[in-house]
Amino acid sequence: MKAAGIILAAGRGSRMRNLTEERPKCMVELAGKPLLHWQLSALRRAGISSILVVRGYLAGCLEASAATGEFATAENPRWERTNMLSTLLCADEFARKSFALGVERLIVSYSDIVYHWEHIGALLSCPEDIAITYDTEWEALWTLRFGDPLLDAETFRQEHGLLREIGGKPASLADIHGQxxxxxxxxxxGWNIMTKLCADLGEAVDKTDMTSFLRLLLSRSIEVGAVSVAGKWCEADSGADIQVYEKALEQRGWSHDWR
Known part of the structure; x- marks a missing residue:
């Protein structure tokens, strides 16, 4: 399947504190490489060579180089006042050109995650027009990060590969099928559905995060595919996450080692 990739890298990542004073969040290093380099590598190993990075904070730090390989860029000049959905809309020109050139799917990635390249293949195999991945082994990762996995968890429920609920406050682990x-x-x-719904939202797009957008899709009875994976990914939301992961990687066979 011919696919293209979009990495949403406009934000600073304020919870990284001093780690992002002079670089965007995606340039913070984990296991010897910036987060962005891990993402680019995973996309290319999955056979995706056409990649767009949507920039914002310290955009000049995100340029193609010998270390990264080639990628296109787009800008979110309003990154300080907008959310992930607005950043995604900044990729609209790239998306439409990609589809016109025969691309069948777009893979969209947050810039603060790392993941095994095989997860991309699993996502590409989903027939739904809009789909997401979720981790069935999330509890181990959240326990490592937070101690009590419910402290930062949200509801996630799927049935037969379709998302049914996301983003609520869980009463127990039973409310969470994955992360x-x-x-x-x-x-x-799916892209046309997304852009049409964003147009309907108007100015509210700026305050809409991706989880809220997925909830909105469900409220409109728009099907969202839910593709399960087991570990082999991480979300780096803070400097503490980076430290925890570096230590975990010292253990052979760690369930969330994405490399």
């Missing part, structure tokens, strides 16, 4: 990872897929039809 949404920040990795999505759109067909051309």
């Amino acid at each position: 949404y990872m920040g990795l999505l897929s759109f067909s051309q039809t």
